[in-house]
Amino acid sequence: MNLQEVFYGAEDLISPGLSACPGCAGELTMRTVMKIMGKNTILGVPPGCMAGAGVVGWNRLSGAKVPITIPLLDNTASMLAGIRRYYQSQGRNDVRVVAFAGDGATADAGFQALSGAAERGENIIYICYDNEGYMNTGFQRSGTSSKGSNTSTTPVGAMRKGKAQHKKDLPLLLAMHNAAYVATVSPAYVQDFVRKIEKAKEVTCGLAYIHVLSPCPTGWWFDPKDTIKLARLAVQTNFFPLYEYEDGRFYQTVSVKQAKPVQEFVSRLGKFKHLDQEAIADLQQWTDRRANLLQRLCAESPA
Amino acid sequence: MTSTWISPTGDEGIYQIDTGKWRTFRPVINRDRCTNCKLCGYYCPVSSIKLSNQQQVHIDLSYCKGCAICATECPRGAIDMVREGEE
Amino acid sequence: MPVVKALTGNESAAHGAALARPDLIAAYPITPQSSVVENLAQMLADGKLSCEMVEVESEHSAMSVIQGAALAGARTFTATSAQGLALMYEPYFRMSTLRLPMVMAVAGREMTSPETIWGGQQDTVSLREAGWIQFYVEDNQEILDTVIQGYKVAEHQGVLLPVNVCYDGFFLSHLTEGVEIPDQEQVDSFLPQYRPQHVILDPQRPMAVDPMTPGNLLMKYRRNHLEAMQTALRVIDEIDADFYRVFGRRYGGTIEEYRLEGADAVLVTIGSMTGAAREVVDLLRDQGKKVGLVKVRVLRPFPLKRIVRALRSAKAIGVVDRSVSFGWNSGALFQEVLAALGSQGMVMPAVSFIGGLGGADISNDHMLKALTTVLEVSANQAAEQETVWLD
Numbered sequence A: 001m002n003l004q005e006v007f008y009g010a011e012d013l014i015s016p017g018l019s020a021c022p023g024c025a026g027e028l029t030m031r032t033v034m035k036i037m038g039k040n041t042i043l044g045v046p047p048g049c050m051a052g053a054g055v056v057g058w059n060r061l062s063g064a065k066v067p068i069t070i071p072l073l074d075n076t077a078s079m080l081a082g083i084r085r086y087y088q089s090q091g092r093n094d095v096r097v098v099a100f101a102g103d104g105a106t107a108d109a110g111f112q113a114l115s116g117a118a119e120r121g122e123n124i125i126y127i128c129y130d131n132e133g134y135m136n137t138g139f140q141r142s143g144t145s146s147k148g149s150n151t152s153t154t155p156v157g158a159m160r161k162g163k164a165q166h167k168k169d170l171p172l173l174l175a176m177h178n179a180a181y182v183a184t185v186s187p188a189y190v191q192d193f194v195r196k197i198e199k200a201k202e203v204t205c206g207l208a209y210i211h212v213l214s215p216c217p218t219g220w221w222f223d224p225k226d227t228i229k230l231a232r233l234a235v236q237t238n239f240f241p242l243y244e245y246e247d248g249r250f251y252q253t254v255s256v257k258q259a260k261p262v263q264e265f266v267s268r269l270g271k272f273k274h275l276d277q278e279a280i281a282d283l284q285q286w287t288d289r290r291a292n293l294l295q296r297l298c299a300e301s302p303a
Numbered sequence B: 001m002t003s004t005w006i007s008p009t010g011d012e013g014i015y016q017i018d019t020g021k022w023r024t025f026r027p028v029i030n031r032d033r034c035t036n037c038k039l040c041g042y043y044c045p046v047s048s049i050k051l052s053n054q055q056q057v058h059i060d061l062s063y064c065k066g067c068a069i070c071a072t073e074c075p076r077g078a079i080d081m082v083r084e085g086e087e
Numbered sequence C: 001m002p003v004v005k006a007l008t009g010n011e012s013a014a015h016g017a018a019l020a021r022p023d024l025i026a027a028y029p030i031t032p033q034s035s036v037v038e039n040l041a042q043m044l045a046d047g048k049l050s051c052e053m054v055e056v057e058s059e060h061s062a063m064s065v066i067q068g069a070a071l072a073g074a075r076t077f078t079a080t081s082a083q084g085l086a087l088m089y090e091p092y093f094r095m096s097t098l099r100l101p102m103v104m105a106v107a108g109r110e111m112t113s114p115e116t117i118w119g120g121q122q123d124t125v126s127l128r129e130a131g132w133i134q135f136y137v138e139d140n141q142e143i144l145d146t147v148i149q150g151y152k153v154a155e156h157q158g159v160l161l162p163v164n165v166c167y168d169g170f171f172l173s174h175l176t177e178g179v180e181i182p183d184q185e186q187v188d189s190f191l192p193q194y195r196p197q198h199v200i201l202d203p204q205r206p207m208a209v210d211p212m213t214p215g216n217l218l219m220k221y222r223r224n225h226l227e228a229m230q231t232a233l234r235v236i237d238e239i240d241a242d243f244y245r246v247f248g249r250r251y252g253g254t255i256e257e258y259r260l261e262g263a264d265a266v267l268v269t270i271g272s273m274t275g276a277a278r279e280v281v282d283l284l285r286d287q288g289k290k291v292g293l294v295k296v297r298v299l300r301p302f303p304l305k306r307i308v309r310a311l312r313s314a315k316a317i318g319v320v321d322r323s324v325s326f327g328w329n330s331g332a333l334f335q336e337v338l339a340a341l342g343s344q345g346m347v348m349p350a351v352s353f354i355g356g357l358g359g360a361d362i363s364n365d366h367m368l369k370a371l372t373t374v375l376e377v378s379a380n381q382a383a384e385q386e387t388v389w390l391d
């Protein structure tokens, strides 16, 4: 599909009125993903902001035009694997089974189930919107919160300065599981985004994993109008590199010629407001190290 | 399908919250500056930017939350945020 | 033609499950259950069974995979014990409250701590408020037959609930007995294909499963769930009778009454301990003593009316538990039976016996001690009784 078909042609399969915050990148991503997936899809959205915003519905009403359910916080990949296995056994391979899960449901509570499903090669499409925390329950720390993040369980005070650990790298972990397809995407890089979701949609053997960095105005403390700007900056600073993994090979899909300093991204977010130069240098070093690792992984793969 | 009250299911319609009521500012397209490049619609979190029969972008305000992403992303600065109740 | 084979309890469960033609099996190993699923895996490898088999990474995922498949319309099976069941708790509760029929075999095992791998009923008894139907069976033939009956009960349109078939770990799971394996065609005619009407995840019929539900509506679902449980009491008895007509075996439905004519002292048992109790009842009856036995085959839903009817002319009762009720200083079944009698205004001396925990045996001697105690109590009608430990 070209961009116009996706964004102006395809039917919005999600209820038009969800109570996600204004400027939420998670809502944008979920709508876009479903426009690409189409009607022949079963959607699983575990507890988190999107479920909380009403996409699974309210009493006898549904929040989506496709079959949808709310798995547990910790079993999304297993539950969806069961659905998919049954459809495969019935010869209905055309029914796609898609997870749209937060980073908490993915990296923490649900990681065991996801790891098992990836290892077994369950043919589901798993999309993680990473807003770097448990937002629905009030902005608590998660395994993917960046170091220094001021969250409600890692608050800033006289003695402590936010989260003490660096972010868990989920897409790399999934690549190391030999998932059939792994990609990082950003709502700011639309062409790249659409191409990767379409690719994930066509995976017929094994698990497809998509990780989207999802700027969250409410939890990160920034003006909702800047959601896309920040998503773009995260890529331009190498804080969130865009790449994909397939057949044992890594490919950088959006190359950043002259990466901007991470400070440009970090300084715009309230949750990092307290960081001193040393803390920012630490984040820069972590960013460089990962960019370097990715570069080497990509260099091992033919262009 | 009528309710059976056996399994908790939702199949009696679409649940929608009236998010259009949330707005304090509304986006207004300045037709003089808009080149109809359609970029704004790629970033609208609520899919409120649509094409008219004449293939012109327009903003359906029914569910627009007024986040102003479209105004920020428009490369021509063709979308103004106007306080609700003002012209 | 049905064939008789020497089967362990776990093999009996596996045969019962295979005969029910499940669409999907997902399970995780745990002693003493493991060989149920190993047997099914071998049948699959040998081409004797055709279904999806998911070798999940935990019991939590076993129940989750099954839940997904069941929501898509599958007939499913799993088996577990103790710690596995505990790990399942979150999706386990949800299986019943989503009203998804299935059968899960449980080779009962004591709950850790102290660290143990041996038999007991604490695992399933502790989960009797999770909305499942729970059968407790006595021997290997009953395991196989109850798995088949279980699907028919679970999928009954007035029931639509998941079923546990609980049998004592090691005592049955690893004990070999002669078991008649019914014909596939017979089972097929008894147990038709299942297609859910009340809930489905299918793009051809889009619906939300489990939208956010406010309390006043939630209560409506709970109330229906409770009513379905009551319907199940009748359905279980009917299906046991149907089963008898096709296969020539029956188990009394929700309870079995044994030699109750004119009995003054009655023992109430659950699970494999019933075998020893039968022998002791026979022994004492031979001596002219007025004793009898009630086997509780279904703990959930609780067969209140039938139990009350069975016990109404007893002068004293004793209840033997293979689990405890923390906080009551007695066995769990004991409390249930007392509640049933009390709800009908029946008061009689009753003794709680606890034995067989953590793999300990409940021997004929234990049962003799129990029944003799109840006989004494029936004679002297002493009202208050201490819990008796069969150790």
Ligand SMILES: Cc1ncc(C[n+]2csc(CCOP(=O)(O)OP(=O)(O)O)c2C)c(N)n1
Binding pocket: A047, A048, A049, A050, A072, A073, A074, A101, A102, A103, A104, A105, A106, A109, A131, A133, A134, A135, A136, A137, A142
């Ligand atoms: C087993 C369990 N523990 C805790 C919760 C409470 N809970 C609901 S949503 C949530 C956080 C989800 O975070 P994430 O997956 O990152 O999604 P987000 O809210 O950020 O969208 C938690 C902890 C739960 N639903 N289940």
Ligand code: SF4
Binding pocket: A019, A020, A021, A022, A023, A024, A025, A026, A027, A049, A050, A053, A131, A135, A136, A215, A216, A217, A218, A219
């Ligand atoms: S808290 Fe963040 S992720 Fe959650 S709905 Fe609001 S903007 Fe979206």
